[in-house]
Amino acid sequence: MPWSTPTLRDVRTLVRDAVNASLPGADANIPNSVLRVMSDNQGALCHLTLQYVDWLSLQLLPDTAETEWLDRHGDIWLANADGSTGRKMATLATGTGQFQGTIDGTVIPAHTQLQTGVSLPSSVTGSINQLVGFETLEDITTSAFATVEGPIRALDPGSFGNLPDGTEMDMPVVVPGVSSAAFAFGLHGGTGIETDDQLRARILQRIRNPAMGGSQADYVTWALAVPGVTRAWAAPEQGAGTITVRFLMDDLRASDDGWPTGTDINTVDAYIEKMRPVTVKDCYVLAPIKQFMDITIANLVPDTAEAQAEIEQSIRDMLFQVAAPGQTIYAAWVSFAIMNAPSVISFNLVTNTDFVMPSLGHMAVLETILYE
Known part of the structure; x- marks a missing residue:
């Protein structure tokens, strides 16, 4: 039969019974007696040990292990592309900076810092503007007659260092003879730490x-x-x-x-x-080939913005779990996802046919949800 950890009350009772059995004529159940206090203290210590064993049993298998122990499982089982083992660490975005000199031949020293503002997700306001720092990787000789390019990288690891081509950056400390404005190109490769x-x-x-x-x-x-x-x-x-x-x-x-x-x-x-x-x-x-899905829903109850947002998120969660290249997305899966939205009471799925992928490389992506 499966193991069941006894409660603290049960452990105390077991210890008192053991004391009574070991000392004929003794009664460890008398309130405030020395035997009662000692028995209950021993029971509490035993219960702490059982709780630790319970916790330890969760760490022994990776499907229930917590962060520190999960890292140990990862170090044992996994090899990464960068030669490390275990959890994939965050990486720095790298790319090219474009610079303009005001005095011909001015050198921008290696490790000159740059910065730009990016919008980062926030659990409070939805997004927050934050300065992200970069640096040059080598000396760059500028020209007063044309722009020049040189390698740059983000100072901190993470995806926020990946910038669209042409993003303007500023030099916090201006280099004499060089325009304080620079432009980023090909900044990519920055990733967050693996969850x-x-x-x-x-x-x-x-x-x-x-x-x-x-x-x-x-x-x-x-x-x-x-x-x-x-x-x-x-x-x-x-x-x-x-x-x-x-x-x-x-x-x-x-x-x-x-x-x-x-x-x-x-x-x-x-x-x-x-x-x-x-x-x-x-x-x-x-890359998979995008196959967009348009879904039409009628008679939604309740027909509110909150319910519609929950439906979209539920469908996206469903696609994250089941969508794959060549995988048909069945209408029943879509209906189930819609019904799983917390606020939804009833609805009619107008597009009630299965979404069949045109080829083994096509993969379903949610495009629009229409409401009638």
Whole structure:
């Protein structure tokens, strides 16, 4: 039968009974007696030990382990693309800065700092503006007649260092002979530290799919080892002897439904090329192909903005769990997701046909939800 930890009251009773059995004529149940106090204190200490064993049992398996112990499981099971083991650490965004000199030949020293304001998520206000720092990586000789470029990187790791091309940056300490305004190009590669849920999923995926020297599951494991990659799939889409790896970066590319850029694809492809066996004829690393879903709902009760927002989030959560390249999204799944929205009482799903993907590479993405 399964183990059940006794309560503190039960443990105290067990200790009193043991004392009574060991000392004929003694009664450890008399209130405020020495035996009663000593028995209850011993019972409390024993109960603390049982509680520790309870907690320890949760740490012994990765599906219930807490952060510190989860990191230990990760160090045992996982290898990352950067040569580390365990949790994927946050990385620095790197790219190119464009500078304009006012005096020809002026040198911008290496490690000259730059900064720009970015909008970061906030649990209180929704977003907050914050200055993000960057630095030059080498001496850059400027020209008064044309812009010059040089390598730069973020000072702090995280996705907030990834800036759109052309973002303007300022020099907190102006270099004489150089315009204080600079522009960023190709700043990418910054990722946040891997969360407990993401690390736990990778550990379980690795345990459930032992390394086989090039199985489909191995390709998924290799893709997930790259910083920023949160979901990956592998299948012989191009026929026997080939493998196609598709992946998403849900956090890093959240503004584009998690879809990777060309640079991201090249990074994952380079790592898989180092790991995969040479016996595979062709290996393709690609982004899934977006297949947009338009959903129409009628007679929603209650028809409120709050209910509509809950429905959208519930459908997105459902797609996060079940959507995959080539995976049909069944109308029943959509209905279930809508009904799971906390405020929803009733509705009619007008688009009640299944969303079939046109190819093995297409993947469902929510586009619009219309209400009638």
